[in-house]
Amino acid sequence: MTQPTFYVLTALAGGPRHGYGIVGEVSDLSQDRVRLKIGTLYGVLNRLVDDGLVELDREEVQQGRLRRYYRLTEAGSQSLAEVAARQAADAKVAVDRLRAWRPANEFGASR
Amino acid sequence: MSRLEDRYRRVLRFPPASYREAWEEDMVGAFLASVQTDDPEADDYLADYGRPGWAEVASVLALAVRLRLGLDGGSRRSVAWGAAVRLVALLGLLAGAVLGVVDVGIHSWLTGRIPGLAAPDWVVLGPTTFWLTMVHLGGLVWVVAYVALLRGHWQVARALAVLGLASEVVAMVTTWGPPSLARWLYLLFGAILVLALGAYQGQHEPPPRIRPWLLALPLGATATASLQLLGSSTEALWAFLDPAGLYSTAVLGAAAGYLVARRLGRVDGASAWPHALAILAGGVLALRLLTALDYLRSIGPEQAPIMVTVGLAQACALLAIGLPLTAITRRALRQLRTEEPRGATMHST
Numbered sequence: 001m002t003q004p005t006f007y008v009l010t011a012l013a014g015g016p017r018h019g020y021g022i023v024g025e026v027s028d029l030s031q032d033r034v035r036l037k038i039g040t041l042y043g044v045l046n047r048l049v050d051d052g053l054v055e056l057d058r059e060e061v062q063q064g065r066l067r068r069y070y071r072l073t074e075a076g077s078q079s080l081a082e083v084a085a086r087q088a089a090d091a092k093v094a095v096d097r098l099r100a101w102r103p104a105n106e107f108g109a110s111r
Numbered sequence: 112m113s114r115l116e117d118r119y120r121r122v123l124r125f126p127p128a129s130y131r132e133a134w135e136e137d138m139v140g141a142f143l144a145s146v147q148t149d150d151p152e153a154d155d156y157l158a159d160y161g162r163p164g165w166a167e168v169a170s171v172l173a174l175a176v177r178l179r180l181g182l183d184g185g186s187r188r189s190v191a192w193g194a195a196v197r198l199v200a201l202l203g204l205l206a207g208a209v210l211g212v213v214d215v216g217i218h219s220w221l222t223g224r225i226p227g228l229a230a231p232d233w234v235v236l237g238p239t240t241f242w243l244t245m246v247h248l249g250g251l252v253w254v255v256a257y258v259a260l261l262r263g264h265w266q267v268a269r270a271l272a273v274l275g276l277a278s279e280v281v282a283m284v285t286t287w288g289p290p291s292l293a294r295w296l297y298l299l300f301g302a303i304l305v306l307a308l309g310a311y312q313g314q315h316e317p318p319p320r321i322r323p324w325l326l327a328l329p330l331g332a333t334a335t336a337s338l339q340l341l342g343s344s345t346e347a348l349w350a351f352l353d354p355a356g357l358y359s360t361a362v363l364g365a366a367a368g369y370l371v372a373r374r375l376g377r378v379d380g381a382s383a384w385p386h387a388l389a390i391l392a393g394g395v396l397a398l399r400l401l402t403a404l405d406y407l408r409s410i411g412p413e414q415a416p417i418m419v420t421v422g423l424a425q426a427c428a429l430l431a432i433g434l435p436l437t438a439i440t441r442r443a444l445r446q447l448r449t450e451e452p453r454g455a456t457m458h459s460t
Contacts, residue, residue, distance in 0.1 A: 019141030039170025
């Protein structure tokens with residue numbers, strides 16, 4: 001799962017959102033590290049809808065424009081949970097190792 | 112509709128119509144929301160004079176390419192285009208690898224660097240410079256790129272292809288004087304090859320079988336080196352064997368082989384081969400015509416007639432073989448379109 005896909009699913013896990021709402025939410029969640037362009041977002045959304053991980057929630061008219069809201073499906077939530085669990089396990093391995101790690105010069109100094 | 116919206120909608124013409132039908136209005140709404148500020152005056156100014164930024168345009172172009180090559184699934188036609196582009200990229204790397212091996216082999220022989228094989232006494236070489244040696248060795252990058260691609264490392268293959276392309280640019284700048292039209296086209300093809308390798312990120316068909324493709328490298332190198340050695344003794348034959356001539360011969364041979372195999376019922380009708388060969392025939396045809404034009408401008412009146420005549424003859428042959436391949440491809444793509452299930456991708460709840 002790519003980083004934009006992960007963040008789009010995470011953004012929708014907070015509730016249904018329209019396209020630009022997802023862009024803003026992803027930016028907030030990633031502390032501005034991931035800034036989705038519209039072309040990238042809709043490529044991801046198209047794939048997620050095709051895969052059944054995201055679906056249309058509702059349509060609203062705002063300032064004369066149709067605005068679509070998207071929501072996570074059950075399969076989407078499950079897929080995100082699996083990826084998050086895997087990433088958490090990977091992170092734990094690294095954190096455990098880092099706790100035990102001492103810089104090389106520290107070893108040298110102790111000898 | 113504001114001018115800004117109109118400009119963004121023009122960019123959105125790149126993705127396929129079926130995609131636009133499902134997503135265009137939503138994308139336009141999201142884009143316009145993304146450029147809005149808290150200042151109504153600035154918004155009015157942007158609506159008239161604003162343009163979608165380069166990064167925004169690039170994201171839509173990348174999306175269009177991914178959709179048209181079926182990299183995220185999509186229509187069966189797009190998937191077929193993706194398979195053909197991947198095959199073109201593989202064949203392009205094979206061609207680069209073959210020429211790289213032959214170039215290094217012949218250069219090593221001519222400079223007496225092959226143990227047990229004396230350099231020919233009928234060849235007088237100019238001084239070997241550092242850059243010239245680097246250019247010859249640079250050709251081997253294509254071999255490594257080709258093997259990397261066969262082993263499934265398309266990103267490595269693409270990085271090496273960029274390096275190979277850079278070596279071509281160095282060669283162009285340091286050794287061959289003012290670049291000809293054909294050299295620019297070679298570079299353009301190299302750049303297209305680098306982009307085409309990106310199509311491997313969405314491979315749907317089984318990966319290429321390694322053994323026959325690996326075998327194609329020494330076979331192709333042996334055949335090419337033999338042809339070049341034969342051609343060096345006969346001027347009429349040499350006219351067929353400049354790089355564009357070699358590419359033409361290879362594409363004509365492969366295309367003829369495919370058409371015969373198809374006639375005998377030995378190939379799968381849904382194969383990407385006719386599509387890939389049609390693309391290659393078109394590219395090599397352009398190359399062949401440009402090299403003929405270069406010969407007209409740059410070589411002496413004694414050699415020009417034969418070089419140009421052979422170039423034009425090969426161009427005609429490429430056109431003649433490219434037409435049936437294009438017809439087969441169009442028919443196959445039309446067939447896929449009729450088999451495509453109809454309906455929008457978005458489902459309302």
